[in-house]
Amino acid sequence: KICCSLFLLVLFALIASLASAAQTHYHNFVFPGPTVEARNGDSLVIKVVNAAKYNISIHWHGLRMLRNPWADGPSYVTQCPIKPGGSYTYRFTIVNQEGTLWWHAHTGFLRATVYGALIIHPKMGSPYPFPTPRREFPILLGEWFDRDPMLLLRQAQFTGAAPNVSVAYTINGQPGDLYRCSSQETARILVDAGETILLRIINSALNQELFFGIANHMMTVVGTDAAYTKPFPTRVLTIGPGQTINVLVTTNQPPGRYYMAARAYQTAQNAAFDNTTTTAILEYRSASRSNKNRPILPVLPAFNDTATATAFTTGLRGLSRIQVFTKVDVSLYFIVGLGLINCTNPNSPRCQGPNGTRFTASMNNVSFILPRTTSLMQAYYQRIPGVFTTDFPPVPPVQFNYTGSVPRGLWTPSPGTKLYKLKYGSRVQIVLQDTSIVTTEEHPMHIHGFHFFVVGSGFGNFNPAMDPANFNLVDPPVRNTIGTPPGGWVAIRFLADNPGIWFVHCHIDSHLNWGLATAFLVENGVGPSQSVIPPPIDLPPC
Ligand code: C2O
Incomplete structure (x- = not known):
């Protein structure tokens, strides 16, 4: 159970x-x-x-x-x-x-x-x-673990090995009746025939991108990450940890019970891929007893169906009142990926990666270390020296074929607490580039304090001479978390209009805790006490 x-x-x-x-x-x-x-x-x-x-x-x-x-x-x-x-x-x-x-x-x-x-x-x-829906339902996709999550974290950090994958995916906290022994634990929403409902789908899973669909029903995407989109009809959607997608669903099918289901897209840990499906039930109130039998399952893509995932993500168009800027002040190129650290004692139980190594992860070759005695923001505000530096590299320190076969010598990032300074008001572009170091996989990248336009994406290495010509500067979708495609890149733009320190990281928690992060320090030149509000008096003591 x-x-x-x-x-x-x-x-x-x-x-x-x-x-x-x-x-x-x-x-x-x-x-x-x-x-x-x-x-x-x-x-x-x-x-x-x-x-x-x-x-x-x-x-x-x-x-x-x-x-x-x-x-x-x-x-x-x-x-x-x-x-x-x-x-x-x-x-x-x-x-x-x-x-x-x-x-x-x-x-x-x-x-x-x-x-x-x-x-x-x-x-x-x-x-x-869009026409006001009759009902709204939050749909939280999650993962369930049979162990204390902090013990899993310790396992991931100390041994460097992949943490245990979850024992089930969940919808609104329930695994659903496709898992053995959980027939009583299936979330259910009740609808009337012929109405339009709004589902607010959230991927709150710790380490897993998911496909989601509803049997026999079309979904029309109308929003992502608290921004509206142009209506986008689809049978299946792809959602990474951290992202949200709002869809309208019209209940135009014969009264009955239909599964809403989610299962893995890509793998957070290739070695321990979880092929299970979580379900919830969309039930028509008018369904008779006989058509309340086993619900119908939606057809979901295979876990490695990158083509379907890409078609969905790149098909979205924004409905923003704000125009994306055409001129960029700061152009950043961040490579993201995993890495391996050689252990001093390869026989130690803390060293369970391949060939006497531990897993790590980095951006632009820096594996991010959080401070332990204060927060970055307090160090900045109170001018406490020695907590962080602002020398995060704007481009990879070494150029190589990021998505090709990467020489082993480039698999080891250096640890650091390096921030990148952005001038308040600057128009920023970041190209997030996946690498094939250790393994090629999608990284859902999240930026705190901002949302951004997703102006372009592609596979292979970003080509600065060719690719910007295809950017969508007309109606790009707005997001706060975007997947760096497996073996590819994604370009985003935002205005640095929010002073302070803002975390930037992969929303797969094992990658974040291995160091796939940095932070922006957005400064307007007048010092933190003039640009952000003062800290509340009950800010927790360090
Ligand atoms: Cu939802 Cu820093 O994350």
Whole structure:
């Protein structure tokens, strides 16, 4: 039976939506955690009490947190974690964002079980850019582990070997009845025939990109990562950890029960590929007893069907009111990938990678190390020296055929706490380039404090002379997390209009914890105390 591992955190959230002066107390002891619902323009006050046995902090994934990095949440980046028994009150305002986001623990592997949906409705009286759906449902895709996530993290970090893959994927916390012994644990949504519903799909899995589909029903994508898209009809969608996708579904099929299902796209760890499928049920209220039998399964692509994944991701078009800029001030080229470190004692149990090595991961050959005694943001604000440097390389320090067969001598990154400084207001382009170091796989890259236009992508190595000619500067989709295609590249653009320190990382948690990260320090020249709000008095002590 898949259930009943420890539940890590009790989250006592008090939301005060100042705009409507409404106050809501959310119940806890639920999994996934409570759905936070607000409107564009609302100010939120959320008190998080740590009732777990581990340090923890909460990240509001995708919210811009303008001039307010103190509310962003990643441990040792913008705050020190909340200690067991401690609390911290996150205060922030939602500015010009609408759609689906989510919140999750941002300490070690704790987001494996500590996460929930964050829904931003339009301002009162302001409509969606599509016909208003009759009902809305959050659909949280996740992974279930039969062990304490922090022990899995230790296994990944100390031994450097791939952490145990999950024992099941889940939808809204339930594995679904295709797993043995979980027939009672299948999420179900009830619909009427002939209505249109909105599904807010969130990939909260720790380490896995997923395909998702609904038997016999078309989905029309209308939003990604809290930004609207042009309507995009599809039978299957691809969603990486961190991403959200809003779809409209019209219940135009014979009344009955239909599976909504998700299963792996790509592999986080090639060696331990999990080929299982999680299901939830879309059930028509009018279905008779006889057509409530076994639901029909959607046809989902094979785990290595990169063509289908690419067709979906590159088919999306944005519906942004903001035009993407054509002139770029800062052009960055970041290579991402795994790596191997030679162990000093290859016989040590901490050394379980191939041929006496440990796994690591890097961007531009730097494997990111978080500080341990303070956060990057506090070090910056209080001018504490020696915590980080700002010499993250804007281009790879060594040029080679990134997606070819990479010489073994280039497999070893150097550790460091290197940030990249961006001038406030600069127009930034980043090309994220996958590498075939150790293995070729997709890396869902996330940037805190910003969302960005996805202007182009391709396979092989990015060609600066040819590829920009094909960039979409007309209607690119807006995202906060984008997959670097396996053996390929993706180009993004954003305006550096948010001062502070913002984490940049792969949203596959094992890669993040192996060092696939850096951070932007966005500075306007007047110093942090003039550009960001002062830290709240209850910011957790380090
Ligand atoms: Cu949702 Cu730094 O992550």
